Amino acid sequence: MSSPRLVLVLGGTRSGKSAVAERLAAAAGGPVRYLATAPSGPDGDGDRIALHRSRRPASWETLEVAATEDLALPIREAAGATVLLDGLGAWLAGVLHASGLLDDDGRREDPAGAIDGAAALAGIEHAVQALADAACGREGLTVVVGEEAGMAPVAPTRGTRRWVDLLGTAHQALAARADRVLLVVAGRAIELHDVGAGPEIAGPRPAQSALPLDVAPAPAAAVDVSPPASAVDASTPPEPGGPDAVPPAAVAVGVDATTAAAIGAGETGRPTDPLPGTDALAASGDGPGLVDDATDDVAPAAVAVGVDATTAAAIGAGESGDPAAAPGPANGPAAAADGATAGPGGTATATDGASAGDDGPAAAADGRGAPGDGATPAPAASSPAAPSPDAPLREALPVPPGARMHGDRMVPDGMLDFAVNVVAGDPPGWARQAMNAGLDAAGRYPDDRPAAVALAGRHGRAPEGVLPLGGAVEGFWRLALAVRPRRAAVVVPGFTEAEAALRTVGAEIVRVPRRPEQGWMLDPEAVPEDCDMVVVGRPENPTGVLDHRETILRLRRPGRTVLVDEAFADFVPREDPLRDPEGPAGPPAGGALADERPSDAGPGDLVVLRSLTKVLSVPGVRCGYLLADPELVDRVRDAGAPWSCPTPALELLRAYAGRPEACDRIAARTAAHRGDLLARLRQLAGVQVWDGTANFVLLRAPADVDVVGGLHGHGIAVRPCTTFAGLDDRYVRIAVRTPALHAQLTTALARVL
Structure with a gap:
């Protein structure tokens, strides 16, 4: 036996x-x-x-x-x-x-x-x-x-x-x-x-x-579980x-x-x-x-x-x-x-287990632990490599409920919309002209090469390292299929489509939490060493926090792909909001990672996703792009269907690439309106509001207040944050609008509170 x-x-x-x-x-x-x-x-x-x-x-x-x-x-x-x-x-x-x-x-x-x-x-x-x-x-x-x-x-x-x-x-x-x-x-x-x-x-x-x-069992005998010599x-x-x-x-x-x-x-x-x-x-x-x-x-x-x-x-x-x-x-x-x-009380007995300290996660079974705990990190993969075409696909993991639910489905008809984080109003006139030019060329299959050249010029990259997409969200799914990571760290709270895509290809997910007491800033040491992909937003949604460039670059490792979602980067002023005016001159701490610099070089792959949806008010025109090493861009291109970015969107990308100052004006106006919204919200008792660098703010209400339902009673919709990992029903995301609309919102919110 x-x-x-x-x-x-x-x-x-x-x-x-x-x-x-x-x-x-x-x-x-x-x-x-x-x-x-x-x-x-x-x-x-x-x-x-x-x-x-x-x-x-x-x-x-x-x-x-x-x-x-x-x-x-x-x-x-x-x-x-x-x-x-x-x-x-x-x-x-x-x-x-x-x-x-x-x-x-x-x-x-x-x-x-x-x-x-x-x-x-x-x-x-x-x-x-x-x-x-x-x-x-x-x-x-x-x-x-x-x-x-x-x-x-x-x-x-x-x-x-x-x-x-x-x-x-x-x-x-x-x-x-x-x-x-x-x-x-x-x-x-x-x-x-x-x-x-x-x-x-x-x-x-x-x-x-x-x-x-139908047979009565014999009485159970005690089982001897020790060796005879030392019973x-x-x-x-x-x-x-x-x-x-x-x-x-x-x-x-x-x-x-x-x-x-x-x-x-x-x-x-x-x-x-x-x-x-x-x-x-x-x-x-x-x-x-x-x-x-x-x-x-x-x-x-x-x-x-x-x-x-x-x-x-x-x-x-x-x-x-x-x-x-x-x-x-x-x-x-x-x-x-x-x-x-x-035992009693809905508790677990704390005896000989992992020591969970004040500042970080407890030590895990494989030796990983909180920063400074003396744990030896697991070695990283040796080098980035494309998955073999013959390698069997891992079984997809279930996607949690709510991960595919977004703000556009959370605004009941007829309500004032503070939930969808898209700049309110119509697209700029030049954007409409570009899209109309694309419609004039709708009799031909889309050709993304001119748009790639224009975007490469804007960001200082080779055209082969640019891939136009039918919206930035397409990039999450294409990249997951192209790389097929084994173990992916997803910084949370954040945009949930990344995790949904990674689960679909069978990747093991490790959620790396941002903490409010740290201003939601990412601690790069909290990312496990053995993760071969890291996904982070910059600015992050829904916190609006902007991590330093150096923080993101410290995540690079041999064999690791670092994916940075810069869907809201056009709202960040180009004069570097993170720069210390008293500090020494150096690379911009808050500058976009899409704008490649020699100092960005490092091991592994750095991938950046950009979107035009938010800043140009075109959510109905799926329009975004991916920036990465040309070899990885080829793999991502091959991981999806051709012609996914239609000609009107490609023409919009070309026009956008040559008009950075137009986005600067939108960003400046949004920042001013965000300041107005923050000032009004911070006059309300019992709430905490976090500023950010995007076109929304994050608010936490008292635990016994139903902000979402209460505002619905006043005909106003805000974005509940229960679908964001790490946040509960006290948190809501509020989109930046105009001062007049902000006054209407805060008046209603004061009554709800």
Whole structure:
């Protein structure tokens, strides 16, 4: 009989399941890699963490994988070593909490319907499937500890019910692939057998005898999980503070002190104003359903948001430390000592897991971590190369709901439009003349070469490095097909079509969050080293933030494609808004990356997308272009249909290329009107408004105010931001219009507030 590859150990609180799993791992012989799923903060229970670590042999390797969805990677990398993952419920609680799906009391709109929530749920399914694939696809033993929470009464809150349901589904999925499944009760391990039913999971199922339903089974025998020479009586009660002692529960990932106190009291609920880091969501990946199929072997990654010292202190003060004193697992998940047990309060136990600091994501299983944590980055790919035509296409990943929803569908008929971020009014006269000239030539197939030459002259590039497009959005899809990245970092919040295109070609998505407390500026160190594509907006939509040129150029690596969306770059003054007047002269910090300079040279590929839609008021004429190395432009051209940019749009591109001063005038007028809008909005109590460099501003309202619905009652439409990863229903994007219309908007908004 071949050695088992996957063993699932289930049990409730203080059942002894972790001790059983550890003896299984030790009995296998050889090296052991321990995957700790429960997070801890800098002010966590250090003594208890040290105690749990001390019970493991010094030769065991410990990796902290809290709140990362990529559980398969450290298993695959373990080669023939035994892997012990303890436990699945703590990991699940962390992922749910990071995306707002755990602290959900049902009194607000279900976060599972927003883009972040849907992506997190799909990512959980895919991550569990990938875990099973990794465990069954290698020679070494993998032991997974799971918290059996489904035997308690029905949980009182929607978030906790979601945790219990997902954990039970995950247990079924793993059990269907496992060679052995053990249930631990009172320190005794019982072997569980298949009775011929279970979820349909692709891949080989272990051969097990079906139990006849008309025959009473023999009494279950305790399972000896230790080698005979060093057998340990599993029924011996644990010593106080000993190996099976369960530490107090603490929150899984970053929450504010108010939320932490509520958690300690056994409550769940949405914080009134979460820490800035917590609304920059967990990164997400998607994949096939747990029950329906298991064909995708690409494991998603996630960004874990940190806990600050105040939060940790509040958590510690609000927790009794004794799970037995709490109402029970029905009230929420808890993670135990490196692995989890069901516990009180919608929380996960913070013991031996990833240390999530104040300023960045927790360390991931593959060694990546927050800046300055000493993690060794994974090596980048050796050099950029076109995917082989014979290489099989990866299976497309599901696109989260809302990713294909844009502002043009959010303006009810007859309402005053502050949602669509296009300059209001008609196109300039010269633009209309150019498009009419294109209509006169509609009897011939489009020829994009004259437009490419004109645009190359505007940006100081070779014509072979310019590709006219039927709108900049086409560039996201063509580039994804041409490059087919393995792992793409998408800076969020940002334009969602990029992620949709990348998911369609099967790329694993890592969301890199911008943080409001940092002015939404990008930290280039937060981008994982092993990502072979990075997508960033400049200025970003919907924050309007403009990153320094040097920040973007620092993202370049051998084998990496950096895609910069400059759809709103024409609103940025050419006199460099980021230049320090007191600083030394140098390359323009705020200048467009489309305007190539010798200092821009670097490894990998730098791709820039531009659009005429916004600045020239021509959303109905799909008109944009892509700038890149000529060799990559050829690949992108070949990745789509010919003649995608019609002749009227090509003529508009030619005219635009020779009129930079015309766009400067539009940008100056827009900047003046944006200043008027900001001044009016900042007079309103209870809101926070961020300035930017584009033709819109981002506003955050109090949590209990429905800005979108309230303004609809006044006949005004603004852009809700729930479809932007990292933002919730408090955020709205407001397009710049005229001072008279701004007065009408702010009067209505004051009444709504």
